[in-house]
Amino acid sequence: MLCCPRRDRVTSFWSVVTPDKSVAEIEAERWVFVVPYGVDKYCLPLCTVPFRRWMLFLAAFVAQFCNGSLYAWSILNDPIDGYIQTGDQNTTQTVDQHAVVTFYVACGCMGFACALFGPHVERQGPRASLLLGTFIFFIGNVISYVSVHFKLYAGLYVGYGLFCGVGFGINYIAPVSALQKWFPDLRGTAGGFAVCGFGLGATLWSNIYEPLMDAIGIDKLFLVVGSIISVTLLLTSFVLRTPPPDFVVRGRDVHGVKVTSTMVPKAREDFDNLIPGDSGAITERVSTVLGDVQVVNYFKVFDYQEEELGEAEILYHNKIKNLQIRECVFSVDFAFLYLAFLTAVATGLIFMSRVVSLGKNVYNRQDDDAMTRLVMFIAICNFMGRLLCPIVSDGVIRLLQINPAFGRKLTMSTLMVVQIVLLVWLPKIIQDETTFDTFQCLMCILTFCYGGVMGTIPSFLTDMYGVYNTGTMHGIILTCWALCAVAGGLTFQYFFYHVKDDHEGEGRLAEIAAYTFNFHWLLILVCIGCVLIPFVRTNPVDRFFPGYQISFWGRPIVRWIRDDY
Missing domain, CATH: 1.20.1250.20 (MFS general substrate transporter like domains)
Structure with a gap:
C-alpha cells in the first residue's frame, strides 16, 4: 500500500473491505478467550468455556467503563497544578489552571481519532483495534508520569491529551462496531450496552483517584491506573470478535435481512448453539447492486417490513447494505x-x-x-x-x-x-x-x-x-x-x-x-x-431518489430530479 500513489492510499484507507476469516480463526473464536500470537496463529484455549454472543455485553461494558476514566479528569486538575507549580499536590496556594487544558486536548483527540480510525476498526476487527488503542493509551500514561514527575505541562498535553485521547477514541468505537454485527435483532439494545459503561465509569473512577493520589502521589497515579486499565482492556480484547461469515440469528444475517435455507444452505440459527470443535462451512456474503427502479410502493418501503417487500423494494434495501x-x-x-x-x-x-x-x-x-x-x-x-x-x-x-x-x-x-x-x-x-x-x-x-x-x-x-x-x-x-x-x-x-x-x-x-x-x-x-x-x-x-425527494407518510412533498437522469 505504501508503494501506491498517495490518492490510491487515501482511497484504500477509506474503503471498507470485509475481512475474510480463516478456518483457524473461526475455530479459535468458538471459545471465550482468543489470544493471537502470529499471522493466523492462536494459542490453545486459555478457558474451555464456549463463547456466547451475550458475553460481548459484559466485555463492551468493561471496555467503556475503562474509557470513562477520561470523564474523571476534573478530580486531577488541582493536584496536578499544585504539584507542578508548587511541588505540593495538596497545596492551599492559588495556582494557575493549566491542567484542565489536558482534558480539552484529550477530548478533541478522542473525537477525531474515532473518525480517523473508523475504517481501521472495520477492516482489522475489534480485537486488533482494541489492542492498538490499549498500547497507545499505555504509552500515553508513561509519558504523563514522566511529564508530571519532571513538572512539564507540554509533556502532559502530549502524553495524556494526544496519546491517551487517541487510545480512548479507538477503544470507544471498537466494542460498538462488534455488538452491532452480533445483534441484528436487537441493534438498539446492543448499542446501548456498548456505550453505557462510559457514563458510569466517570463516577467510580473519581472515587478511586482521590485515595490513590494520597497513597502513591499524583505522578505515580498515571503508572498505576494506566497499568490497571491497560491489563483490563487487554483481557477484554481477547473476548471481542466479529461474527463468522455465515452467522444467522433468529433468521437474520448481520445486516438484519431475513435469510432462508435457499439463501444460506448451512446457516446456523444462533452462534450461541454452536458445538465447540465444529468449524462449520464458510460462506461468502452476497451483495446486491441497485438497479434502476422507478415504480415503487411508497407505503411498503416506508414501513420497511422486508419479509413483505417486493423485488423493487428489496433492491432499495440492499442498496443500504452496499453503501460506500x-x-x-x-x-x-x-x-x-x-x-x-x-x-x-x-x-x-x-x-x-x-x-x-x-x-x-x-x-x-x-x-x-x-x-x-x-x-x-x-x-x-x-x-x-x-x-x-x-x-x-x-x-x-x-x-x-x-x-x-x-x-x-x-x-x-x-x-x-x-x-x-x-x-x-x-x-x-x-x-x-x-x-x-x-x-x-x-x-x-x-x-x-x-x-x-x-x-x-x-x-x-x-x-x-x-x-x-x-x-x-x-x-x-x-x-x-x-x-x-x-x-x-x-x-x-x-x-x-x-x-x-x-x-x-x-x-x-x-x-x-x-x-x-x-x-x-x-x-x-x-x-x-x-x-x-x-x-x-x-x-x-x-434517500436513493435520482435527485432529491422528501416524503410524508409515503407521499412525496418535495421532489427534484437530476437533469442527467
Whole structure:
C-alpha cells in the first residue's frame, strides 16, 4: 500500500473491505478467550468455556467503563497544578489552571481519532483495534508520569491529551462496531450496552483517584491506573470478535435481512448453539447492486417490513447494505444528522461539568456531600439514558412495525423536545433559591436525554448506512462530541464571564444572569436541531431518489430530479 500513489492510499484507507476469516480463526473464536500470537496463529484455549454472543455485553461494558476514566479528569486538575507549580499536590496556594487544558486536548483527540480510525476498526476487527488503542493509551500514561514527575505541562498535553485521547477514541468505537454485527435483532439494545459503561465509569473512577493520589502521589497515579486499565482492556480484547461469515440469528444475517435455507444452505440459527470443535462451512456474503427502479410502493418501503417487500423494494434495501463510505459521509442526510446530533448532545455535555458550580454559586449549597450525591445521580442518569433509550427504540420499532431508522429518529427527536422543555423551564427555576430539589430533578432528566442520544446513535447509523460502515460513521459523528467538549465549553465560558462582568448585580444575581443567558443560546441551538432532524430521510426511496425527494407518510412533498437522469 505504501508503494501506491498517495490518492490510491487515501482511497484504500477509506474503503471498507470485509475481512475474510480463516478456518483457524473461526475455530479459535468458538471459545471465550482468543489470544493471537502470529499471522493466523492462536494459542490453545486459555478457558474451555464456549463463547456466547451475550458475553460481548459484559466485555463492551468493561471496555467503556475503562474509557470513562477520561470523564474523571476534573478530580486531577488541582493536584496536578499544585504539584507542578508548587511541588505540593495538596497545596492551599492559588495556582494557575493549566491542567484542565489536558482534558480539552484529550477530548478533541478522542473525537477525531474515532473518525480517523473508523475504517481501521472495520477492516482489522475489534480485537486488533482494541489492542492498538490499549498500547497507545499505555504509552500515553508513561509519558504523563514522566511529564508530571519532571513538572512539564507540554509533556502532559502530549502524553495524556494526544496519546491517551487517541487510545480512548479507538477503544470507544471498537466494542460498538462488534455488538452491532452480533445483534441484528436487537441493534438498539446492543448499542446501548456498548456505550453505557462510559457514563458510569466517570463516577467510580473519581472515587478511586482521590485515595490513590494520597497513597502513591499524583505522578505515580498515571503508572498505576494506566497499568490497571491497560491489563483490563487487554483481557477484554481477547473476548471481542466479529461474527463468522455465515452467522444467522433468529433468521437474520448481520445486516438484519431475513435469510432462508435457499439463501444460506448451512446457516446456523444462533452462534450461541454452536458445538465447540465444529468449524462449520464458510460462506461468502452476497451483495446486491441497485438497479434502476422507478415504480415503487411508497407505503411498503416506508414501513420497511422486508419479509413483505417486493423485488423493487428489496433492491432499495440492499442498496443500504452496499453503501460506500464516501456515499455515506457526503450524503445530505448525514450532514443534517451530524448537525442535529451536535445540537442534541451540546447541552448535556456542557452542563455535566458545571452542575457543581451551579449548585454552589446559585443555590449556595456548600455541602460537599450534597454535591457528590448530585454528581452521582447525574452519572447514573447518564448511564440509564444510554442503556434504556436504545432498548425503548427497539421496542417501539417492533410494536409499531416501522422502519428501524425512522424509529431511532423518533426516539432522538423526542429526547430533543424534552431538552427544549427543560431549557425553557430552567431559567425560571434557578431564580428561586428554594427550588434546589426541582433543579436536581431537571438536571438528571437533562443528563438522561444526553445519554439517550449517545446510546441511540450507534444503532441509528447502522440502520442508515449498513453494518460494515458502523465504525467509520460512528467515529465521524463523534467529532461532534469533541467539538461540543472543546468549542462548546469555551463558548459557554466566554458568555458566562462576559455576562457576569457586565451585570449590575453581584454574587448570586450575576451568576443567575450568566447561566440564564447560556440557557437561552443553548435553547436556540436545540430548536435548530429539531428543525433539522426531519430532513434526515429514513425512507430508502427518498434517500436513493435520482435527485432529491422528501416524503410524508409515503407521499412525496418535495421532489427534484437530476437533469442527467
